[in-house]
Amino acid sequence: MSKEQELLIIPKTYKNYVGGAFPRTESGRYYKLNSLDGKHLANVCLSTRKDIRNAVQVARKAQASWQNRTAYNQGQIIYRIAEILSGRRHQFEAELESLGYSKEVAQMELESAIDLIVYFAGWTDKVQQVFGAVNPVASHHFNFSRQEAVGVVGMLAPEAPALLGALAMLLPNMVAGNSSIIIASEKLALPLCTFAEVLETSDVPAGVVNILTGKKEELVGHFVSHMDVDALIADPTLSFELRKELEVGSTSNLKRLHFWATGCTVDEIHSTGKSVIENMAKSAKDPYRILDVQEVKTTWHPISE
Amino acid sequence: MILDRIPIDAIGVQERVDRICSRSIKKESKLQALDLALRMMDLTTLEGSDSAGKVRQLCNKAMHPYTELPNIPSVAAVCVYPNRVKLAKEILKDSEINVASVATAFPSGMSSLEIKLDDVRYAVEEGADEIDMVISRGAFLSGDYALVYDEIAQIKEACAHAHLKVILETGELGSLEHVRMASDLAMEAGADFIKTSTGKIQPAATMPVVLVMLQAIRDFHHKTGKTIGMKPAGGIRTSKQAIQYLVMVKEILGERWLTPDLFRFGASSLANDVLMQWVKEKTGRYQSLNYFSND
Amino acid sequence: MPIHWEYAHAPESTDHVQYEKQYGLFIDGAFTHYDPSKSFDSLNPATRELLYQCTQADEKDVDAAVKAARKAYEEHWGSGKGSTRGKYLYRIARMLQERAREFAVLESLDGGKPIRESRDIDIPLAAAYFFYYAGWADKLAYAFPAKKVTPLGVCGQIIPWNFPLLMLAWKIAPALACGNTVVLKPAETTSLTALKFCELLQDIGLPNGVVNLITGPGQTGEYLVNHDGIDKIAFTGSTGVGKKIQQSIAGRNIKSTLELGGKGAYIIFEDASLNEAVEGIVNAIFFNQGHVCCAGSRLLVQEGVADRVIELLKQRMATLIVGDPLDKNTDVGAINSQNQLNTIQRYVDIGLEEGAECFQCEGNIPSSGFYFRPTLLTKVSQSSTVVQEEIFGPVLTVQTFRTTQEAIDKANNTPYGLANGIWTDKGSKIFHVGSQLRSGVVWSNTYNKFDPTSPFGGYKESGKGREGGVQGLAPYVHLESNVEAEI
Secondary structure, three states: OOHHHHOOOOOOOOOOEEOOEOOOOOOOOEEEEEOOOOOEEEEEEOOOHHHHHHHHHHHHHHHHHHHHOOHHHHHHHHHHHHHHHHHOHHHHHHHHHHOOOOHHHHHHHHHHHHHHHHHHHOOOOOHHHHHOEEOOOOOOEEEEEEEEEOOEEEEEOOOEOOOHHHHHHHHHHHHHOOEEEEEOOOOOOHHHHHHHHHHHOOOOOOOOEEEEOOOHHHHHHHHHHOOOOOEEEEOOOOOHHHHHHHHHHHHHHOOEEEEOOOOEOHHHHHHOHHHHHHHHHHHOOOOHHHHHOEEEEEEEEEOOO | OOOOOOOOOHHHHHHHHHHHHOOOOOHHHHHHHHHHHHHOEEEEOOOOOOOHHHHHHHHHHHHOOOOOOOOOOOOOEEEEOHHHHHHHHHHOOOOOOEEEEEOOOOOOOOOOHHHHHHHHHHHHHOOOOEEEEEOOHHHHHOOOHHHHHHHHHHHHHHHOOOEEEEEOOHHHOOOHHHHHHHHHHHHHHOOOEEEOOOOOOOOOOOHHHHHHHHHHHHHHHHHHOOOOEEEOEOOOOOHHHHHHHHHHHHHHOOHHHOOOOOEOEEEOOHHHHHHHHHHHHHHOOOOOHHHOOOO | OOOOOOOOOOEOOOOOOOOOOEOOOEEOOEEOOOOHHHEEEEEEOOOOEEEEEEEOOOHHHHHHHHHHHHHHHHHHHOOOOHHHHHHHHHHHHHHHHHOHHHHHHHHHHHHOOOHHHHHHHHHHHHHHHHHHHHHHOOOHHHHOOOEEEEEOOEEEEEOOOOOHHHHHHHHHHHHHHOOOEEEEEOOOOOOHHHHHHHHHHHHHOOOOOOEEEOOOOHHHHHHHHHOOOOOEEEEEOOHHHHHHHHHHHOOOOOEEEEEOOOOEEEEEOOOOOHHHHHHHHHHHHHHHHHOOOOOEEEEEEEHHHHHHHHHHHHHHHOOOOEOOOOEOOOOEOOOOOHHHHHHHHHHHHHHHHOOOEEEEOOOOOOOOOOOOOOEEEEOOOOOOHHHHOOOOOOEEEEEEEOOHHHHHHHHHOOOOOOEEEEEOOOHHHHHHHHHHOOOOEEEEOOOOOOOOOOOEOOOHHHEEOOEOOHHHOHHHEEEEEOOOOOO
């Protein structure tokens, strides 16, 4: 037997991440994900509306208890994600390289991803202080405004950067108290799928983050029409048609729709990856994105004897 | 009828509960607690499928919980449906173990007062020493306290010599303040014991609920001099929980209430856990259920 | 037949805990050698036995520490990235969590507080403060909109013996987050967890000189306050010493924050949840042996419920276990020192002389160490010494009131202003009374609750400045106008 045959690796099957479990797409369909030079890397789930349906169900069930955890506890969990990712960074760098990244850009992306997680971990117990308010109304009332989660949020990750672009969408939502369903980059799906394993081992409660792979064109319509999704996040590098579909379709239940510039094209990450990552890392550190996916609740109470 | 509403702060209650649960009961004090817990147990079977054989099994366990060690006490009572009282009484006739019967259209209580009274009388005639009744929760939640009071008073009368436990079904009452009100109501109307639950719904007995009920008993004693008993039922599976309840009784009511005459555990699987802990304390080895009878 | 059921001793195990018998100082990232020529003993207050010995930092030592702090500040810490500072603070928080049990045991051995308190409150809260301020290190622009934020430089910090590690966390975490370096003096009777903390700093790789520790008595603190190389002094302790410090720094352009004494009022209205209010009293004045600056030490109870409250309180006091701090069942541990024990006794004697009536828990208390029974003093008035002055022990004075305004007036009638408590079922009364009370903290239907996000500090002679929350950053930064931001 040849050396290669003796050292035969066990390739990983890539699956979705829904409700803290790793199911295949309900449809059984797949698409081939190849490296830049055409080598077959993985068969990735081609998700359907039923996968979105299932993910929304578990996300809804998980949302209230995520929101009701103390900010301290949420911060601890998010920091733990950084700890686990940090320990596994080399695996992720290798995965990015297999997708065509240069070693340098891969390392930069992991460094920035870990930093970004630590950054947002530190916001959980500060958002209310910075963005909430006690309002000096002109009557004998104690009046205060709190930031509250909008609920279940759907996201379309940009095609690139493979991990950072998605995290820049996920993290503000976690801090906001929302539960998330994110469609990974189509061409560079793998790191986000592997990231699901990091979430699962970081005490992130089941259903708070759900990751699906597939083709955006097929899935956008189901996202926008779903009446139990409260908000949608997409990157402006989406095609005009898809953007229009989002804007028109989200009116069905008045979803809050936001375009966050967290990404770029696959070509850009391979050509000018360094500067792209540098800029993304900075612009992603934006707490105002948290406000985009929150509601303000204002409460009154009399002040009297 | 107007009931005083005692304000209760649930967070404050939870903090007191947490302090009680942080007590570390070890060595001799643990053995003492385990002994007490066994002697306070009402071994219970309340299933539609309770055949004569099932009841016989339960009574045997009540009399002989564990034969491998000496000085294991027997339990306080068995608790069955009214049509199993006679059999239980017969089997237990040479022991000190009481027979308690549920009654009053247990567990829902959704029937006429006449039928509920007949249910009680039947159980008493069959030989029940203790009657566990349920209050009318629907009436309570709609504010008809007079009706709830009258029912309890009349059922107390129908009990004759049997002592009356009033089940509040705290899991349906919705708030600790309601639990307190229902406790006060039951005691005013003549309850000998107030009891948390039927064990048929969730949540059954919880520590905050039991704390509030013990405080109600304390205040009632302060007001009237009467000593009323308390029984948490349902959801008590481990010795650890049982011991925490005993700490609660000691610190809220005092050692006077640490007796089966004034405190009972309504439980079924608790007995084996208490026995396993007992044997572990004596031998130093963690135990396996294989060595304890599972009737 | 009623039984007698007592809880057996449940001692916390100490054989996994490691500490030295003799300690030097911690300067520029390293421990100096223990110096027997200038040492002082630290006792275990539960047994009066010698626990360990420390080195007294003299003027030269203090100078070395301040210089090390200055060097670290200038070379990298003051100008470096906030996210880097944050990462070090996160590491501290995490390692404190990992070593929590050891720190808790040492805290109880050294200071006398029950292991249940150190284990469940002191240590976890200390870690939480580091965690909270770690997150601010790279977000200061959001705390001070339209301002250019810079650190102050070298901060001298002096902490007390009642919550040794927690007070250390309250001081060091915000200081470091904002880019300052620190020279900290722990209290003379409780240096141990601070010294262990410095070992932790070595293990996490904190750069040399960022945190320096000088142990010693009040004199060491004076050297620190009088050193010209510090930019700020932060002090928690008695009002008397606080005033002296203010005098020492006058005219020297040194910023200061002071957390001083208190004489909190604990107000129970007739519509309060009485059982929870009584439990709150235990929190307010008996736990931690009453060694709490914000203790609710003056009970003000509405006359209609006064008798019932006192009765319930006495019943609750009867269940308090006064004993060995390392017993997991102990509720009230040892008084920190002979000095403090004498002080408490003296106040109770004065109270009795002035006509008070005294109720104390019965039952056994150990004779081996410094112990004092939880005490109620009734038949006192607003002018009684025991009502005016801070006792700092498990002693509660009891007064009644009739109207809301009377309660407010009595609560405010003190030169102190640290904390007050309000117990009522009525929300609007909480907001009304709360808005009238002149104290930095108002606890409603709860007491002695602390959280890193919640600012804490006093009005009037209870001090100035706040610790915790966004407001806790302000004492550690210099703010300049940011011309670009002011459009």
